[in-house]
Amino acid sequence: MAEDLIVHGAEEIVSRLISVAFDEIGLLLCVKRDAQSLQASLNSIHATLQDAEEKQVKEKLIRVWLEELKQVAYDVEDVFDEIAYEQLRRSILINNKGCYYYISSSFITRFALRFQFAHQIKAINLRLADIDSRKTRLTLLNNASSSNPATGIDRETTSFVDYSDVVGREDDKENIVRMLINQEITSVIAIYGLGGLGKTTLAQIAYNDDAVQKHFDLRVWICVSDNFNTTNLFTQILEQIPDTTKPQSSTKQVLENALKEQLMGKKFLLVLDDVWTEQQEKWEDFAPPLKNSGATGSKIIVTCRSHDVALTVRARAEDMYQLKGLRDDECWNIIQRQAFCPGGLMTYSRLEKIGREISKKCKGVPLVAKVLGGLLYSKKETEWLALLRAEIWNLTFEKEENYIIEVLKLSYNSLSPTLKSCFSYCAIFPKDYWISKELLIQLWMAQGFLEAPATQGESTMEDKGNTYLNSLYSKSFFQEAQMDKFEEIKWFKMHDLVQDLAQSICKSECQIVGEGNITREDFSKCRHVSLMSPKKVEALEKAKKLRTFFDLESNSDEELDNEGAFKFKLLRILDLSGFKGCNIPSSSHCKLKHLRYLDLSFTGIESLPRWVTRLYHLQTLKLRGCKKLTELSEDLKNLKKLRHLFIDEYVKWKKMPHSIGELHQLQTLPIFVASEKNAGRGITALKNLNNLGGTLNIHCLCRVKEASLAKGANILSEKRNLRELRLHWDSPWSAGGGDGDELLVLEALRPHANLQRLSIEGFGGVEFPAWVSNGSDLPNLVGMELSRCHHCEHIPSLGGLRGLKWLVIRYMSQVKHFGVSKDGCVGTSSAPPLSYHSMKKLELRSMANLEEWLEGDGVMFPCLEELSIDDCPNLRRAPHSFPLLKSLKLENVGGMGVVSITSSLTSLTFLTIEKCKDLEFLPEGVVSNNSQLHTVLIRDCPKLQAFREEGLASASALAAAADEILPNRFLRKVEIDESDFSSESEGILMIENCRELESIGKGFLSSLVFLESLDVRNCGKLKYIELSQSFTELQILCFHNCGNLTQLPSKEQMLRLTSLNELMIWGCPAISSIDLPTLPSLRQLMVRDCLAISSIDLPTLPSLRQLNITYCEGLQGLQGLQFLTALEDLQLGPFSEELTDFPFALESNNPLILPSLRHLQIHGWDALQSLPNQLQRLTTLKSLYICNFSQLTELPEWLGNLKSLEDLQIFGCKNLRHLPSKEQMHQLIFLKKLYILSCPSLKERCSREWEGDGPEWPKISHIPYLSVL
Structure with missing residues (x-):
C-alpha cells in the first residue's frame, strides 16, 4: 500500500541523514540522545508495518495510525535534508574561503541552526513516541524478519522485452482491414470494449497493415483520452500531415480551413484512440470538416470503452466493432511468454496445468494475462498454487474493470517497497502521456527513491533507476516502448487501467492540476503536483508541503504570479520549462534548500540566477532553449552533487566555466566550448569529468593549442560511459582557426574504447591520428562521420573497425583517392586491406576532387545495404561488388563511376540516379538482374542515350523525371522490348518533366502487366498515349500539365480498364472533349483546368463517388450527371463565360436525383445571376459550398427545401445581400454551421455591431456555429 512506501522510504533516509549528521556535520552533538531515540522509535515502528499494511484494509484506526506515521516520516526527512544542506554549505564555504573565515563569520548562525534543529527533533520525537505507544493498542505484530515481500528474480535484460507479437487477434485484424478497404464510403468505425482487451493494439496493427497503407493517401494517429477539444485535435492532425505549414493563427476557424485544404481530395485514415466523450455537440463540432473534405472512402477509427461513445461518434451499426475477450488457451499463451522467457523458470511441464x-x-483480457505472467516469472510451484487459490478470484465486482484493477494490485503488492514508490509516483502523469525514461529516472532520483552507492564501483543511481524501470516494464506496468539510436528505451506509456491504479494508490498526494474541478481543500495533503493549466496555480494555496511542481504543457505563453512556485520551500522538483512570463526571483528571495531537479528551459533567462548556484542538493539542471543565456557562472562549482546539466548546442556559448571541471559527479554535459583565452585550461577542464556519459559535443577546438595540452593529455580516454563523441574545430560563432598542431590536438582527444559513435568536423590536419582507424582503440565503434576536413588528403583504412555499421564522409574537398591504393594498400597504410564486414550504410557527399574509389581483391563491402553518393562529379572508378546492396542513390556522380557501381548488382530494391551529367549509358541488366527492385528513379541525365531492358520483369515502380525519360530528353519515342512481368507487387510508373517526349507507345507499356498506377506529368510535347491490352490491374490514371495532349486513349482502350478507380485530367488545355466508356470500378473523376473542352458525356458510372469538373472555362455541355446514383461528393464550375446557366440537366423519372449526394461545391462566373434551379432537387445534401457568384444578389427561397443541410458556406459573393426568408432558413433544422467569407454586403447586413442588429441577423441567429468574416 502507499502508506508502506512513504514510511519505508522515510526510515531509510532518516537513518542515512543521522549518520551524515553525526559523522560529518558536527552540529547536533547536543541532541545526540534525541536523535538516537528518534531512530529507535522508527526501528520499533517499522517492525510492525507489514502487519499494519495487511490489517488497515479492514481497520480504520490502523489506517489513521499509518497516515500520521507517514506525515511524521515526511517531516523527519525534511529536517535531516536541511541538516545535510547545512553540511554541504559548510563544506563549500570552507573550500571556497578557508576554515578560518568559516569559523570567524558563522558562529552565531551555527548556534542558531543547532538550536533550531534540536527543537525540531525533540518535537518529532514526541510525535513518534505517541505513534509508537499506540501500535501496542492496535495489536500490531512484529514482522521485522519478513517485512519485505519476495520479489523473485528480475529478468536479466539490457533493454526491454518486446511483446509486439499479438495473440489471438488475427480474425479481428482481418475484419477491421476489410471494413477499411472494402467499404467505399466515408464512415466512422468504432472499436469498443472493456479496458485492457487490446483495442489500441488492434487499431495499431490495422493502421500499419500493408494493404491499408497502400489504400490511403494519408494516415494520422491521434491519442485523445478524456480531453476532447476540437481546436487541439485539429492542431495535432495538422502537425502529423507531411509538408504542412503551421497556420499563423490557432483559432478554430483558421485551423479548420487549413485542415480542409490539406485533406481536400485525399483518401485519409484518421485514428482517434481512447475517446471518452459522450457529448454529441463536441463530436458535431469536430467531425464535419473532416468528412466533407476527404475523398470518398476516407475513414475515421475511434477506439473507446463504451457503446455510448460509439453512438456519439455516429458510427453506423455495421461499423461498430465490439472487441471480445481472448480464449483461455490464448491467455495461457501470453502468460507463458511472460513467465518462461529467458531468465525465468524452466520447469514448464509441472507448471502448465x-x-x-x-x-x-483472466476472463479473456490480455492485460490481465500479461500482468499475471509477469507476476509468475521466476516463482516456485507453491507460489503458482498460491496465486491460483488467491481470495480475489472469489470476490464479485460491480464493474469488470474493477476486477482488472484488483488483479493489477496483486502484481503491485508483490513489488519491493522501492519499486512501489517508483511506480506510484507515476501518478503525476496523465493518461496516454509519453513518459521519458531519462526524465522519470531523474525524478525518482530527486525524490530519494534511488539509493546512492555506498562505495565507488557500485551501481549508480541512474543504473538502479534503469533496473527498476526494466522490472516494472517486464511486469507490464509500462508498455509501448519507443527506442533511441542506441536501441535503448526512450519513451513509454502506461495503460489507462494501470494509471488508474497508480492514482488510486497515491490518492490525494499526487494531483494533476487542470484535470476537472479542483478545490483548495484537495491540496492540503498534496505532495506532488503536475501542471496542465498555469491558470490554476492559485488552487495550490494550501499545498504547504509540496515536493513536486512539474510542468506538463511546455511553451506556455501564460504567466505565473510573482511568487509562483517559489513559495513552496520543500520542493525537490521544480519544472518551469516554457513559462516565458515566469518571474525568476533574485538570489535573496529564493530558499529552495531541498531542490534536486530544476528545469528553467525556454524561460528567457539572460544569466544564471545566483541562487541556483546555492542549491547544494541539486542533481539535475536543465537550461534548454535559453537563447539569451551565453555563459555560465564560475560559481557552478558549488553544485557538487550535480549529475546532469542540459544545455543546447545551437546557443552561441562564449565559453564554459573552467570550474565545471570540479563537478566530478557530472554525467550529462551535451556541449563543451573551448575558451578563446587560456584555451588549454578551458579544454583540460574536461579531464576530471570521467563520469560523463551519453553524447558530448566539443566545439571551437580551433582555439586549442598543442602546448596547452601538455598537462592535459588523455582528456577523454578515461570516460568509459561516453557513447557518442562529436569534435568540432569550427563553429557558427567562432572566427578562424588556431595556429596549433591540430593533429596533436586530435591525438590528445582519443576517447575510451567503449565509444559507439564518433564525428569529426572541421579538423584542419592533413591526416588523422592512428586511433581513428585502430580497431583496438575503438573496438565498439558502430558509426563514424568525417566532415569538412578540407585539408585532409587521405582517409585512413577503416576496415579495422570491425563493428563499424555506418560511415558518412562529407565535404572532404582534397581527397582524390578513397579505399585501396594502386599498390594494394588502403589510404596511407602499408597493411593489407581489411573488408568492412559489418558496414551496412555508407554515404559519400560533396567530395569534388574524388577520382578513384578503389578496392582490393575480394568483396570489401559484403554486408552493405545502403549506398548514397552525392556531388562527386569526378568519380571515374568505383567498386562493383555489393552483394547485399538494397538502396542505391547516385546524384551528380561521374558517369564511369555510375556504370561501375551498377554493373553487378543483384539485390536492389530502390535505385535513384540524378544529375549525372556525363552518364551516357547504363549497363544492361541493371533492372532485370534485381528481382526485388520496386522503385527506379532516373532524372536529369542529359547525355543518357540508351537504357534497354530485355526483361523489365520485376520492376514494380519506374519513374523518370526532370528533362529525361528512360533514354533522355532528346528521344522522341520511348520503347522497351516486350516481356512478361512475374511480380505481383504494386506497380507505379511516373513519367515527369519529359519536355521533348511526343508519344508513349503500347510497346513500352505492354510489359507492365501488373501496373497499378500510371502518372504522366509536365510532358509539354506529349500528343498521345496508347494503353496496353494488359492493363487490367490499372487503378490510377493521371495526366497533369500535358499541354499538347489532344486526346485521351481511345474509348476501346479505356474500356479494358476494368479496375480503374481514379482518373485525373488536370491542366491539359488541348483536349477538346471527353467521351468515356462505362468504367465499373471508377470511384473518383477529376477534370480540371482543361480550357478547350467543350463537352463531357458521362456514361453510367455505378461506382463513382467523387466528381470534380472545375475551371474548364470552355465547357458548354455536361451530359449524364443525373445517372450517377452513387455520387457523394460533387464539385462544379466555373465554365464558359458565354453561359448564363449551368450546362447540365437533372431530368429523370426518379423523384430523388443523385440520391447519395452529400457534399456539393459550386463555383460561379460573372455571367450568372442566380444559383442553378436544378439544385433544389438535391434534398440529400449535407454540405453546400457556394463560391464566386459575383452577380448574385440573393439566395433563392427553395434553399429551405434542402432539409438535410448541416453545413453552408458562402465565399466571394461580393454583391450578395439577401439570404432566404427567416421562415425558409428556420426550415433548415439540421443546419449547425454557417460560414460567410468575403461577402462584404451580406456581412454588413448580418452584423450585430452597427445601429442595432443587421436585417439578416434574425434569419441566422439560431445557428449554433456562425462565422461572418
Missing part, C-alpha cells in the same frame, strides 16, 4: 487454470481467471 496450474497455469492453464490461472489463465481461466
Whole structure:
C-alpha cells in the first residue's frame, strides 16, 4: 500500500541523514540522545508495518495510525535534508574561503541552526513516541524478519522485452482491414470494449497493415483520452500531415480551413484512440470538416470503452466493432511468454496445468494475462498454487474493470517497497502521456527513491533507476516502448487501467492540476503536483508541503504570479520549462534548500540566477532553449552533487566555466566550448569529468593549442560511459582557426574504447591520428562521420573497425583517392586491406576532387545495404561488388563511376540516379538482374542515350523525371522490348518533366502487366498515349500539365480498364472533349483546368463517388450527371463565360436525383445571376459550398427545401445581400454551421455591431456555429 512506501522510504533516509549528521556535520552533538531515540522509535515502528499494511484494509484506526506515521516520516526527512544542506554549505564555504573565515563569520548562525534543529527533533520525537505507544493498542505484530515481500528474480535484460507479437487477434485484424478497404464510403468505425482487451493494439496493427497503407493517401494517429477539444485535435492532425505549414493563427476557424485544404481530395485514415466523450455537440463540432473534405472512402477509427461513445461518434451499426475477450488457451499463451522467457523458470511441464487454470481467471483480457505472467516469472510451484487459490478470484465486482484493477494490485503488492514508490509516483502523469525514461529516472532520483552507492564501483543511481524501470516494464506496468539510436528505451506509456491504479494508490498526494474541478481543500495533503493549466496555480494555496511542481504543457505563453512556485520551500522538483512570463526571483528571495531537479528551459533567462548556484542538493539542471543565456557562472562549482546539466548546442556559448571541471559527479554535459583565452585550461577542464556519459559535443577546438595540452593529455580516454563523441574545430560563432598542431590536438582527444559513435568536423590536419582507424582503440565503434576536413588528403583504412555499421564522409574537398591504393594498400597504410564486414550504410557527399574509389581483391563491402553518393562529379572508378546492396542513390556522380557501381548488382530494391551529367549509358541488366527492385528513379541525365531492358520483369515502380525519360530528353519515342512481368507487387510508373517526349507507345507499356498506377506529368510535347491490352490491374490514371495532349486513349482502350478507380485530367488545355466508356470500378473523376473542352458525356458510372469538373472555362455541355446514383461528393464550375446557366440537366423519372449526394461545391462566373434551379432537387445534401457568384444578389427561397443541410458556406459573393426568408432558413433544422467569407454586403447586413442588429441577423441567429468574416 502507499502508506508502506512513504514510511519505508522515510526510515531509510532518516537513518542515512543521522549518520551524515553525526559523522560529518558536527552540529547536533547536543541532541545526540534525541536523535538516537528518534531512530529507535522508527526501528520499533517499522517492525510492525507489514502487519499494519495487511490489517488497515479492514481497520480504520490502523489506517489513521499509518497516515500520521507517514506525515511524521515526511517531516523527519525534511529536517535531516536541511541538516545535510547545512553540511554541504559548510563544506563549500570552507573550500571556497578557508576554515578560518568559516569559523570567524558563522558562529552565531551555527548556534542558531543547532538550536533550531534540536527543537525540531525533540518535537518529532514526541510525535513518534505517541505513534509508537499506540501500535501496542492496535495489536500490531512484529514482522521485522519478513517485512519485505519476495520479489523473485528480475529478468536479466539490457533493454526491454518486446511483446509486439499479438495473440489471438488475427480474425479481428482481418475484419477491421476489410471494413477499411472494402467499404467505399466515408464512415466512422468504432472499436469498443472493456479496458485492457487490446483495442489500441488492434487499431495499431490495422493502421500499419500493408494493404491499408497502400489504400490511403494519408494516415494520422491521434491519442485523445478524456480531453476532447476540437481546436487541439485539429492542431495535432495538422502537425502529423507531411509538408504542412503551421497556420499563423490557432483559432478554430483558421485551423479548420487549413485542415480542409490539406485533406481536400485525399483518401485519409484518421485514428482517434481512447475517446471518452459522450457529448454529441463536441463530436458535431469536430467531425464535419473532416468528412466533407476527404475523398470518398476516407475513414475515421475511434477506439473507446463504451457503446455510448460509439453512438456519439455516429458510427453506423455495421461499423461498430465490439472487441471480445481472448480464449483461455490464448491467455495461457501470453502468460507463458511472460513467465518462461529467458531468465525465468524452466520447469514448464509441472507448471502448465496450474497455469492453464490461472489463465481461466483472466476472463479473456490480455492485460490481465500479461500482468499475471509477469507476476509468475521466476516463482516456485507453491507460489503458482498460491496465486491460483488467491481470495480475489472469489470476490464479485460491480464493474469488470474493477476486477482488472484488483488483479493489477496483486502484481503491485508483490513489488519491493522501492519499486512501489517508483511506480506510484507515476501518478503525476496523465493518461496516454509519453513518459521519458531519462526524465522519470531523474525524478525518482530527486525524490530519494534511488539509493546512492555506498562505495565507488557500485551501481549508480541512474543504473538502479534503469533496473527498476526494466522490472516494472517486464511486469507490464509500462508498455509501448519507443527506442533511441542506441536501441535503448526512450519513451513509454502506461495503460489507462494501470494509471488508474497508480492514482488510486497515491490518492490525494499526487494531483494533476487542470484535470476537472479542483478545490483548495484537495491540496492540503498534496505532495506532488503536475501542471496542465498555469491558470490554476492559485488552487495550490494550501499545498504547504509540496515536493513536486512539474510542468506538463511546455511553451506556455501564460504567466505565473510573482511568487509562483517559489513559495513552496520543500520542493525537490521544480519544472518551469516554457513559462516565458515566469518571474525568476533574485538570489535573496529564493530558499529552495531541498531542490534536486530544476528545469528553467525556454524561460528567457539572460544569466544564471545566483541562487541556483546555492542549491547544494541539486542533481539535475536543465537550461534548454535559453537563447539569451551565453555563459555560465564560475560559481557552478558549488553544485557538487550535480549529475546532469542540459544545455543546447545551437546557443552561441562564449565559453564554459573552467570550474565545471570540479563537478566530478557530472554525467550529462551535451556541449563543451573551448575558451578563446587560456584555451588549454578551458579544454583540460574536461579531464576530471570521467563520469560523463551519453553524447558530448566539443566545439571551437580551433582555439586549442598543442602546448596547452601538455598537462592535459588523455582528456577523454578515461570516460568509459561516453557513447557518442562529436569534435568540432569550427563553429557558427567562432572566427578562424588556431595556429596549433591540430593533429596533436586530435591525438590528445582519443576517447575510451567503449565509444559507439564518433564525428569529426572541421579538423584542419592533413591526416588523422592512428586511433581513428585502430580497431583496438575503438573496438565498439558502430558509426563514424568525417566532415569538412578540407585539408585532409587521405582517409585512413577503416576496415579495422570491425563493428563499424555506418560511415558518412562529407565535404572532404582534397581527397582524390578513397579505399585501396594502386599498390594494394588502403589510404596511407602499408597493411593489407581489411573488408568492412559489418558496414551496412555508407554515404559519400560533396567530395569534388574524388577520382578513384578503389578496392582490393575480394568483396570489401559484403554486408552493405545502403549506398548514397552525392556531388562527386569526378568519380571515374568505383567498386562493383555489393552483394547485399538494397538502396542505391547516385546524384551528380561521374558517369564511369555510375556504370561501375551498377554493373553487378543483384539485390536492389530502390535505385535513384540524378544529375549525372556525363552518364551516357547504363549497363544492361541493371533492372532485370534485381528481382526485388520496386522503385527506379532516373532524372536529369542529359547525355543518357540508351537504357534497354530485355526483361523489365520485376520492376514494380519506374519513374523518370526532370528533362529525361528512360533514354533522355532528346528521344522522341520511348520503347522497351516486350516481356512478361512475374511480380505481383504494386506497380507505379511516373513519367515527369519529359519536355521533348511526343508519344508513349503500347510497346513500352505492354510489359507492365501488373501496373497499378500510371502518372504522366509536365510532358509539354506529349500528343498521345496508347494503353496496353494488359492493363487490367490499372487503378490510377493521371495526366497533369500535358499541354499538347489532344486526346485521351481511345474509348476501346479505356474500356479494358476494368479496375480503374481514379482518373485525373488536370491542366491539359488541348483536349477538346471527353467521351468515356462505362468504367465499373471508377470511384473518383477529376477534370480540371482543361480550357478547350467543350463537352463531357458521362456514361453510367455505378461506382463513382467523387466528381470534380472545375475551371474548364470552355465547357458548354455536361451530359449524364443525373445517372450517377452513387455520387457523394460533387464539385462544379466555373465554365464558359458565354453561359448564363449551368450546362447540365437533372431530368429523370426518379423523384430523388443523385440520391447519395452529400457534399456539393459550386463555383460561379460573372455571367450568372442566380444559383442553378436544378439544385433544389438535391434534398440529400449535407454540405453546400457556394463560391464566386459575383452577380448574385440573393439566395433563392427553395434553399429551405434542402432539409438535410448541416453545413453552408458562402465565399466571394461580393454583391450578395439577401439570404432566404427567416421562415425558409428556420426550415433548415439540421443546419449547425454557417460560414460567410468575403461577402462584404451580406456581412454588413448580418452584423450585430452597427445601429442595432443587421436585417439578416434574425434569419441566422439560431445557428449554433456562425462565422461572418
